[in-house]
Amino acid sequence: MSKPLLHSYFRSSTAFRVRIALNIKNLETDYRAHHLRLGEQRAPAYLTLNPQGLVPSLELPDGTVLTQSLAIIEYLEETMPEPPLLPADPILRAKVRAVAQMIACDIHPINNLRVLNHLRTCFGADDAAIAGWFRHWVETTFEPLEKQLSQRPQRDRFCFGSAPGLADICLVAQVANNARFNVDMSAFPTVQAIHDACMELPAFRDAAPSVQPDAE
């Protein structure tokens, strides 16, 4: 193959992150969907590429397979520095990565599909309990995130500065996910405004779940 191959699922918010980064870096890829609700990510052929059975994976033309969305995005940043997804200053880089990890560590994994399914299995959680769980973990982290972003002295259009980066990528993918569980975004106006500013850009719009080849 000549182009990298993105293993994705339209609704996966971690795959959404990588799709945005690929678009910002202007790296054309082929797309292969793995339907998570049908369990296609656990097919033996896919498990040989990604033993965790998770999307996304980025398969490079030489056969190297990269996994974990933030590791893939850092790889793209290191090998294709322009346009940058991280600022140059080490303190600012740490601030951007911290916002990304607030979402990528403290919200998304706890609300991932397989965790929600396990709540149903272990504790008999019904749809209302699942939605309550989801919203609880979003709100627990979006409250300090909103506070932090609303207090930025510059009131930038994006999380940090006048161009979107790693923090915005994670923020947008999480906000898109929130809509499925009716998170009340009125408490998070700065987060919402940054999401909306990002979604005006083709790199974000073209990465959205609804316009992927496997969208339902």
Next chain:
Amino acid sequence: MSKPLLHSYFRSSTAFRVRIALNIKNLETDYRAHHLRLGEQRAPAYLTLNPQGLVPSLELPDGTVLTQSLAIIEYLEETMPEPPLLPADPILRAKVRAVAQMIACDIHPINNLRVLNHLRTCFGADDAAIAGWFRHWVETTFEPLEKQLSQRPQRDRFCFGSAPGLADICLVAQVANNARFNVDMSAFPTVQAIHDACMELPAFRDAAPSVQPDAE
């Protein structure tokens, strides 16, 4: 203050990660404990430093506060490159970060104290159910991790190479956590061997929960 100040809790595995990295980089810090089970991380003074109310935070001498363990470690790596916690090659860097994130995203957040407490509140989970939950998420990720590490062609002493790095830091902190919930490590001999090799090194030993000033 002249030295950075680490906000920590002896038992926090994310603080453990940062303590190891600080030791490897040979950066001396002051230590302030916040007792998580007593809720000290939600004291107003601490929330002004870290609005998430989580440990660790690294407060620099100029007052800058860095949060999120992996962001702090990447900052240490960028500002104090020796000895390195990441290899030079971008593909290898992505592989190391992916292993770190398998633990830092796919295990730790789901098994964090506040999530376990929420399971008790929401679903009436008892100690046995909590322990089962914890082990489930460790095993879900340790199985592919063990497979990946056991198939390394070089059979290095550490995850990637002859010196410990970011992946080892996350691995060791997770294995230490596992002991509290009786995870059967006999299924993960390569992970255990890497943990044991790391714990022979003073940088890891001196960062262990049991030797911190606030250890119980």
